Amino acid sequence: MKVCVWGAGSIGTKHFNILQDNGCEVCFLSRRKLDQKHFNSLNDVLSIFNPDHIIVATETNDHEKCLQLIIEQKFKGNIFIEKPIFNKMSQLSFVTDTFKERIFVLYNIRFNRGLGLLKEIIETEGITGLTCFVGQYLPDWRKGTDYRKSYSACSEKGGGVVRDLSHEIDYTAFLAGRIKSLFSISGNCSDLEIETEDFSNIVLESENTSNITIGLNYLNKFPRRFIILNTKSNTYELDLVNNHLLKNGEKVDLKFDMAESYERQAKAILAEDYSQLCTYEEGIETLKVIEAIEVSSNDKRFINL
Structure with a gap:
C-alpha cells in the first residue's frame, strides 16, 4: 500500500x-x-x-x-x-x-485500549455520568519551538483549546452518544501570549446521559488527561497520561499507552478496517459542537444542537 x-x-x-x-x-x-x-x-x-x-x-x-x-x-x-x-x-x-x-x-484516542474498554463497559453497564479533563502548559507542548508562533496561539490557524483538544469532544460522543445541548464558559485567564482561549469548561447533554462535563486548558504545569465514567454499577477512572485504569479505586490489569494508539490507528488504515475511525459525518458533528461551544461562551446561553 x-x-x-x-x-x-x-x-x-x-x-x-x-x-x-x-x-x-x-x-x-x-x-x-x-x-x-x-x-x-x-x-x-x-x-x-x-x-x-x-x-x-x-x-x-x-x-x-x-x-x-x-x-x-x-x-x-x-x-x-x-x-x-x-x-x-x-x-x-x-x-x-x-x-x-x-x-x-x-482522532487517535479512539484507538486507546483503555478508551475501548470504557466503551465496552458502557455497552454492558450503561452510563450515568462522564467527566473528561485535559490540561497541559502550552509552552511545554512542542519542545524547541516558540509557542507564541504556533498555530495553537492563532485563531485563524485553528488554535485554541477547543479545537486543539477536540479529542475530548469526539470521544465524549463516541462513548455517550450524540451531543444534544451544551453550555460553556471559555476564555483567557493566564499570562500566555496568545490570541486564542486558554481554557474552556463545558456542561453537556448527550443521547444517553445528561451528566457530562469537559474541562480543557493550556495551563497545567504538569500534564493531566483523564476520564471518569459512572455507570449504574461502578465508577471508573482512565488516566491517559500515566496509563492506568481504576475500577472503584482499584487498578485494572490493562496495559496501554498513547503512542500505541497511533500505531493501532495506522494498522487499522493499512488493514482497511475503518470501523473505529471517525467518519466524515461524525467529524462535522464535532465541528458543530466546537462552534456551539464558542457561541455559548460568547452569548452566555445554552445551545441546542
Missing part, C-alpha cells in the same frame, strides 16, 4: 514514520526540503507516486482547501484528515456523497 502524507510538521512526521515502520510505502507532499521521499505538488503525487490513500496533516485552517484540491483531482482512494476536520463550518457542497464515504478524521 502507498500513502501520501500532506504536511511534514510534527504530526505528519509521526504518521509518516509509523506507516513506514509498518511496511507501507510513504511520501510527503510538502514544499519543505526533506530527506524523505517528497513531492511539491498534488499533481506530481497523483501522477508519479499514485497513492492508495492520502493523509491531510496540514494546519487546520488549510484542511478545507486541501480536501477541495483532492476532490477536484477526482482522487479514487480514501482521505484521512487530522483532527479537527476543518477550522470552521462553511459551504461544503464540493464534498459529494461519494467522497463523504471515503473521508475519515484521525
